[in-house]
Amino acid sequence: xxxxxxxxxxxxxxxxxxxxxxxxxxxxxxxxxxxxxxxxxxxxxxxxxxxxxxxxxxxxxxxxxxxxxxxxxxxxxxxxxxxxxxxxxxxxxxxxxxxxxxxxxxxxxxxxxxxxxxxxxxxxxxxxxxxxxxxxxxxxxxxxxxxxxxxxxxxxxxxxxxxxxxxxxxxxxxxxxxxxxxxxxxxxxxxxxxxxxxxxxxxxxxxxxxxxxxxxxxxxxxxxxxxxxxxxxxxxxxxxxxxxxxxxxxxxxxxxxxxxxxxxxxxxxxxxxxxxxxxxxxxxxxxxxxxxxxxxxxxxxxxxxxxxxxxxxxxxxxxxxxxxxxxxxxxxxxxxxxxxxxxxxxxxxxxxxxxxxxxxxxxxxxxxxxxxxxxxxxxxxxxxxxxxxxxxxxxxxxxxxxxxxxxxxxxxxxxxxxxxxxxxxxxxxxxxxxxxxxxxxxxxxxxxxxxxxxxxxxxxxxxxxxxxxxxxxxxxxxxxxxxxxxxxxxxxxxxxxxxxxxxxxxxxxxxxxxxxxxxxxxxxxxxxxxxxxxxxxxxxxxxxxxxxxxxxxxxxxxxxxxxxxxxxxxxxxx
Ligand SMILES: O=C(O)c1ccc(O)c(O)c1
Ligand SMILES: [Mg+2]
Numbered sequence: 001x002x003x004x005x006x007x008x009x010x011x012x013x014x015x016x017x018x019x020x021x022x023x024x025x026x027x028x029x030x031x032x033x034x035x036x037x038x039x040x041x042x043x044x045x046x047x048x049x050x051x052x053x054x055x056x057x058x059x060x061x062x063x064x065x066x067x068x069x070x071x072x073x074x075x076x077x078x079x080x081x082x083x084x085x086x087x088x089x090x091x092x093x094x095x096x097x098x099x100x101x102x103x104x105x106x107x108x109x110x111x112x113x114x115x116x117x118x119x120x121x122x123x124x125x126x127x128x129x130x131x132x133x134x135x136x137x138x139x140x141x142x143x144x145x146x147x148x149x150x151x152x153x154x155x156x157x158x159x160x161x162x163x164x165x166x167x168x169x170x171x172x173x174x175x176x177x178x179x180x181x182x183x184x185x186x187x188x189x190x191x192x193x194x195x196x197x198x199x200x201x202x203x204x205x206x207x208x209x210x211x212x213x214x215x216x217x218x219x220x221x222x223x224x225x226x227x228x229x230x231x232x233x234x235x236x237x238x239x240x241x242x243x244x245x246x247x248x249x250x251x252x253x254x255x256x257x258x259x260x261x262x263x264x265x266x267x268x269x270x271x272x273x274x275x276x277x278x279x280x281x282x283x284x285x286x287x288x289x290x291x292x293x294x295x296x297x298x299x300x301x302x303x304x305x306x307x308x309x310x311x312x313x314x315x316x317x318x319x320x321x322x323x324x325x326x327x328x329x330x331x332x333x334x335x336x337x338x339x340x341x342x343x344x345x346x347x348x349x350x351x352x353x354x355x356x357x358x359x360x361x362x363x364x365x366x367x368x369x370x371x372x373x374x375x376x377x378x379x380x381x382x383x384x385x386x387x388x389x390x391x392x393x394x395x396x397x398x399x400x401x402x403x404x405x406x407x408x409x410x411x412x413x414x415x416x417x418x419x420x421x422x423x424x425x426x427x428x429x430x431x432x433x434x435x436x437x438x439x440x441x442x443x444x445x446x447x448x449x450x451x452x453x454x455x456x457x458x459x460x461x462x463x464x465x466x467x468x469x470x471x472x473x474x475x476x477x478x479x480x481x482x483x484x485x486x487x488x489x490x491x492x493x494x495x496x497x498x499x500x501x502x503x504x505x506x507x508x509x510x511x512x513x514x515x516x517x518x519x520x521x522x523x524x525x526x527x528x529x530x531x532x533x534x535x536x537x538x539x540x541x542x543x544x545x546x547x548x549x550x551x552x553x554x555x556x557x558x559x560x561x562x563x564x565x566x567x568x569x570x571x572x573x574x
Contacts, residue, residue: 003261004058004237006030006191010250010257014039015049020250022053024258030059030191030237031093043090051092058235059132059163059189060088061097066120067133067151068106068113068141081120085127095188096124097132097163100139100148108141114154121160132163132188137171137202145169146178152186161188165239166223167195167210171202176223184231191239192264194218196433210240212260214423215416221267228268236261248413256417259353263424266351274427275345277455280403281336281382283474284311284322290540291323291330297492298476298537298545299398299484304390308365313390318402319476320387330541332472334370334378335406337426337455342369342381349379349425365389371425374417375410379426399484404477404548405447405456405557415444418459422448428457434559438566447557458557471539471569475546475557481533484547485520488535496521497536497544497572503564523561529553536565538572 003026007017014035021029029050041049050057063084066077088096098120101113121131135148142148149162164187169176179187194216195209213220224236238257245253266272285291292302295314300321304313310325324333339345346369350356354371357378366385370378380386410418422428428448436443449456478484488496504518513524517533525532530552537545548558 001265002027002058002235003258004028004030004056004235005254005257006032006061006237006239007035008032009238009240009242009245010253011246011248012250014041014046016250018046018050018053018055020254022055023251024254026055026254026258028056028058028235028237030061030097030239031057031091032061036091043087047090047092057091057093058237059095059097060084060091060093061099062134063096063098065101065103065106066098067101067116068109069101069103069116070105070107073105074116074119077116078119078123081123085124085129088129089127094129095132096129097134097189100133100135100142102136102138102140104140106140110147110151110154113142114151117151117160118155118157121155121157125157125159130159130161130188132161134163134165134191135168137168137206143168144172144174146174146181149182149186161186163187163189163191164227165191165193166218166220167191167193167206167239169223170218171195171205176226179223179226180229182230184233187227187230187232187234189234189237190224190227190232191237192220192224192261193238193240194220194260207241208243210242211245211416212238212240212257212420213264214260214420220264224264224268236264242416244413244416252417255353256420259424260420262352263420266424272424273344273348274425275337275339275341275348275381276427276450277337277339277381279338279454280406281338281380281386282313282320282322283332283403283406284324284334284336284378285474285543286326286328286331286333286541287323288327288330288541289325294495294537294540294545295321295323297488297495298547299396299400299487301396303394303396304392306389313387313392315392315396316398316400316476317396319400320403321474330543332377332406332408332474332543334380336380336382336386339381339383342383345369345381346371352421352424354421354425373408374414374421375408377408399478399480400476400547401479402477404475404546404550405458407458407460407473407475409460409472412461415446415459415461419446419448422457422459426450426455426457428455432556432559436559436562436566438563439570443562443566445559445562453555456557471544472542473536473544473546475534475548478547478549481522481535481547481549482514482516482520485522485535489520495537497538497565497568499523499564499568503561523558523564525554525556525558525560527554527556529555532556532558534558534561539569544569
């Protein structure tokens with residue numbers, strides 16, 4: 001389907017917005033009136049600019065508070081409309097969005113609304129313009145899409161139809177199945193926005209927290225499927241009011257919008273083939289030589305080296321870590337995912353506009369398919385071939401059994417993009433979304449996981465104003481955290497993060513736990529499925545390790561303990 005986006009969805013001047021929107025591959029735009037009013041380009045120049053960029057102007061919006069008004073107001077509103085029709089002729093736009101009236105002066109009378117909209121449609125027709133009537137979720141009397149449709153049907157004019165906006169429909173909890181009762185040719189326009197579920201006033205929710213499809217909690221695919229069944233042939237158009245997008249790079253936002261529409265279409269067409277990973281093949285860390293000692297203390301052994309690159313393989317149980325002597329401060333730089341079809345996985349990622357990374361390789365080395373995640377972390381799709389490069393010396397037994405999860409960090413303005421990436425490219429599903437207090441702010445955190453918890457990724461963002469990104473970490477799954485902690489306290493007492501006694505006073509008040517947890521600094525959590533024991537190492541560079549033990553079917557991440565960890569890390573300076 002044709003893909004469009006409202007100019008309000010991205011940052012910048014109108015000219016900058018059009019550039020970014022065209023560069024992302026959209027077919028058309030909705031010109032949001034404020035963007036034009038503040039623009040030095042004349043309507044003719046804006047039209048030419050869009051045309052040069054290959055963009056159609058699919059809609060002009062919004063026209064407010066028109067219908068169901070007293071006669072003297074109607075005369076003024078029609079005069080206002082005539083001005084807009086002439087402007088639209090200059091702009092080359094032939095569809096005007098009219099939002100349902102929000103004014104306290106609006107009259108609760110569908111026949112009056114229909115009569116006046118019919119008049120508007122007649123006037124519009126003289127200019128070759130059509131009217132798309134949209135029920136705002138906070139409209140004074142008309143705030144449901146089926147109500148807007150009833151009025152448009154009553155008005156019965158070929159130049160009057162409805163605009164459906166997923167936010168207004170889904171934010172009110174309306175059932176989109178009713179869309180299928182509207183003839184497709186009377187749906188003049190379809191606007192798409194997702195949103196996180198927030199308990200707040202719907203206007204504030206709409207104006208600040210909309211996001212692209214796949215970044216929130218609405219079932220956009222279900223809604224669009226209903227719209228398609230009507231025979232609607234117009235564009236899918238993103239209309240997103242979002243405080244963060246307004247400030248972010250227009251190019252990056254527009255590209256992410258395009259990615260969201262591609263993912264949505266793939267879902268609708270049944271062509272989405274997310275590269276659902278079967279597990280972690282490895283985590284790769286940049287290193288200056290500091291991490292080998294930490295890994296040895298944790299029971300890992302170096303089992304191989306890359307033939308041509310300064311990369312070592314360290315193993316314990318099923319956990320494989322690569323240390324890459326890049327000379328950069330220790331940080332998590334790549335994750336390898338076990339993929340049944342690495343080439344197909346990379347192709348799917350590429351179809352969703354993920355940057356595919358070039359791999360230089362010697363002829364004998366395994367070919368690795370890799371894409372960049374939004375935070376720059378390289379994601380490798382692996383079959384078993386990669387391991388043979390390292391000629392590993394054999395298994396390393398120990399309590400660590402594998403990689404439980406990795407926690408990556410994003411700047412605030414890439415958080416939504418990251419969620420869409422992990423959902424659409426890797427087929428991970430969002431789990432809990434949390435805000436964790438630390439001494440200097442809030443850490444937002446969202447866990448995403450694959451089927452059966454085979455792969456878990458935690459996406460963190462720094463509090464606004466933080467001068468550094470939060471630390472990344474690799475969490476190692478283990479079947480006996482207490483044994484690991486005992487050994488480390490004995491042999492390397494400085495390696496584990498010390499946990500304050502106050503934490504245990506509270507923990508012991510809530511649960512009957514082994515007093516040894518306090519002595520060892522082991523943290524504890526439980527949920528309805530099971531229990532969780534974990535310890536953290538101190539931070540090296542940007543990264544630390546966590547060793548976790550899931551008992552029973554515990555599904556969380558010990559998030560309740562994270563504020564204690566953050567406070568200790570801050571107090572230590574890392
Ligand atoms: O927030 C608003 O006023 C507004 C305006 C136009 C729209 O299409 C919309 O969905 C909301
Ligand atoms: Mg809208």
